[in-house]
Amino acid sequence: GDSVTQMEGPVTLSEEACLTINCTYTATGYPSLFWYVQYPGEGLQLLLKATKADDKGSNKGFEATYRKETTSFHLEKGSVQVSDSAVYFCALTDAGNNRKLIWGLGTSLAVNP
């Protein structure tokens, strides 16, 4: 079945460092891809999404490009801040039901001042 694999955390960076969180997927059909962020003690929030190959989603300085040839959707940011410390989840729409999401296990990011 469809699945999402994220790089394991925790990831620890210094402020202003570059961030890449890897996400690869296996899927039938043409899913939409998402990154969600969960700040400590809160629910998840949609960070960005891409609905077709070569689309780039972006928000709050984060970017991810839907790469069908490598089945990847890596999350990147050029300069992280302490406030970016959170858990990041990659997800894709279920082939059988596009209202449902298939989730990665999440990657914890800690940014130190």
Added chain:
Amino acid sequence: NAGVTQTPKFQVLKTGQSMTLQCAQDMNHEYMSWYRQDPGMGLRLIHYSVGAGITDQGEVPNGYNVSRSTTEDFPLRLLSAAPSQTSVYFCASSSQGQGGYTFGSGTRLTVV
């Protein structure tokens, strides 16, 4: 805008007790779902609903019931709490699927 409201935020139950976790949304979203989040296991879908009067099971439905009598409300009932149900529970809603979910802030449940 309230978005998705979950109550309570924290709850401690004894084994065998029952309770209802409340979820309400004010965005007229037709799709609602319940997840549990456990360390190292990510998010797992318990039940979901595509509209009032329609519910279906997710990955881990055992021990939980849901109903959807209105568009706004989607309560999750624990029938007889077990320590394995200790978790953080999230409710989420969406207007047209495609992954644009709005999440509640969660209910942290401990079963002793």
